[in-house]
Amino acid sequence: MLFTNSGNNQAISIPYNWNADYANGKNYAEYDLLTHKKNDFYLIQKNQVIRFGLFGQGMKLFFEMSDGSFNINGRRIEIEYIDDEDERTYHLTTNFENKDLITYKEAFTDFNNVQGIQKSNLKSINFGYKTTYTKEETQLFFQPVVSLPFEDSPFIEVKITSNKSMNGHLIFKSRGIEIERFYAPLEAYSAGQINWVIK
Known part of the structure; x- marks a missing residue:
């Protein structure tokens, strides 16, 4: 198993490979x-x-399929949503539902009239999953994607859609300790999105 061994596998062809x-x-x-x-x-x-995740550049970034928690180069990252009105906590990355794997690359190509289309340039490499989190009558569609841009800081793009309107906060934790929270009201069946720079 690549993610739990002590070896430092190098990515092939591009800076990060999925695994x-x-x-x-x-x-x-x-x-x-x-x-x-x-x-x-x-x-x-x-x-x-x-x-499932990415490795390369001396780093290993992955999530555990069992609960959906992220491991970013040895540091556990968890995401929660707290509904302020009924004080319920939804542990989004302690979710034992099925998860669909996501990985994709963003790239761009320059064009000029003399040379035509130039070679593609990678902008970022991304991985994550999508799942549904269910707690009693509440269903949350949850899609966290870790993005590794080549000219900016890594971040987690979080998309949430709820089957009911909620007024609450999205919370990011590292090793169980809150790092940052954001006011994040949810309107029923409308997707909310936030990009959190990994701290």
Whole structure:
């Protein structure tokens, strides 16, 4: 398993590669670590995945499939939503529901009239998941995505949609200690989004 071993695997071809650690102790990376052959994201055995994320540049960034908590280079990051009106806490990253894996790259290409289209330039590499968090009559669609931009600070893009209107705060924690909170009222069936710079 790549994410829990002490080795420092180098990404191939680009600064960060995605990787899935499997329950049987094996892993499936974007590029085979021995042959450097590119693997297909859609062939990940999703029912076997226990961790998913990125590695490269001496870092490992992933989430635990079991509960959805993030591990950002050795530091556990958790996200909660507190409804101020009924004082309920929704532990979004302590969520044992199924999770759909997400990874994508943002790139741009310059164009000029003399040389035409130039080569693509990577802007960021991203990973995360989407899931539904259910607590009694409340359902929250939750999509956290860690973004690693090449010319800016890493951040987590959080999207939440609720089946009812709520007036509360979104809270970011590191190792169980609150780092930052944001006022985040939710309107029923309307998506809310925030980008939190990882601290």
